[in-house]
Amino acid sequence: MTSMHHLMTSAASQIALIDHHEVAWSEVRETRYWMHQRFEYHYPGAIRDLRQRLVVIPPERYGDQRLCAYDLKISAPDAVTSAITDTFGNRVFTVAIPELAGDLAFEMRLVVERDVSAVVWPxxxxxxxxxxxxxxxxxxxxxxxxxxxxxxxxxxxxxxxxxxxxxxxxxxxxxxxxxxxxxxxxxxxxxxxxxxxxxxxxxxxxxxxxxxxxxxxxxxxxxxxxxxxxxxxxxxxxxxxxxxxxxxxxxxxxxxxxxxxxxxxxxxxxxxSPTSGSYRAPYQGQFSASKRAGLTHLAYR
CATH class of the missing domain: 3.10.620.30 (C8orf32 fold)
Structure with a gap:
């Protein structure tokens, strides 16, 4: 099984993923799921008082699902980040940036395991x-x-x-x-x-x-x-x-x-909503997103 250190630190393109198209899902006992996701905002000029809300990382446990590791990186060095659990039990990150002169990126990486050998309903x-x-x-x-x-x-x-x-x-x-x-x-x-x-x-x-x-x-x-x-x-x-x-x-x-x-x-x-927020500027930004995700471990019954 691929080490957690490799999954969390190696370049996203170097993570070997199992072809999920060949999986007999009804026979699966456990899985390990890896994901790398990136949100980018391009602004034509400086912006002020940015407040961003991110709902992108699962809770520690959800039914048969377990969060093994995660990482959240923000390109702005002066970003102030906090995390709470909302009234629905979700992990919510809030990011505050007083002033930003260029583009902004949020980069997330996570590893989740599911053990479906015993049915565990939320x-x-x-x-x-x-x-x-x-x-x-x-x-x-x-x-x-x-x-x-x-x-x-x-x-x-x-x-x-x-x-x-x-x-x-x-x-x-x-x-x-x-x-x-x-x-x-x-x-x-x-x-x-x-x-x-x-x-x-x-x-x-x-x-x-x-x-x-x-x-x-x-x-x-x-x-x-x-x-x-x-x-x-x-x-x-x-x-x-x-x-x-x-x-x-x-x-x-x-x-x-x-x-x-x-x-x-x-x-x-x-x-x-995975990402939402506000800022002060006389213009709008452009948003783009990318994701690479897949299975790194699979076991059958």
Missing amino acids: RVTDGDAARYLAPTPLTVADARIVDAARHLARRHAGAEELADAISTWVYGAMRYGYGATTVSTPAAEALAVGKGLCQDYAHIMLAICRAAGIPARYVSGHMLGEGGSHAWVEALVTTAGGYRAVAFDPTNHRRITPAYITVATGRDYSDV
């Missing part, structure tokens, strides 16, 4: 589940969403079965494509357009789940083969002592596999 208390039942501005249900929720609820009794049917319905109602929506597009509008990206699929599923009485939350993370971040949904299903989180990916019409890594959860995209 757990949610009754009190926490209640906030995932209420609609948000991005998940307000219109008449079509309410009708879909009622129709599917009549045909599927159990919460997990119903959530699975909702995921299938969303997959069939949408076409994947760029340019039709933004991260601020509400679920009802995206559904009316019939085209969007993973956050739209997730918002529509959230809206239908909540309209059908199923608490559900937005998940931000990564899926092997995706160039950027990915989004999916966790339906909260009642169990002894609270709820267990069952994950569905309506964009790809499936439940998640060990090819997925969870970074953060919230009510919708606005709670878990």
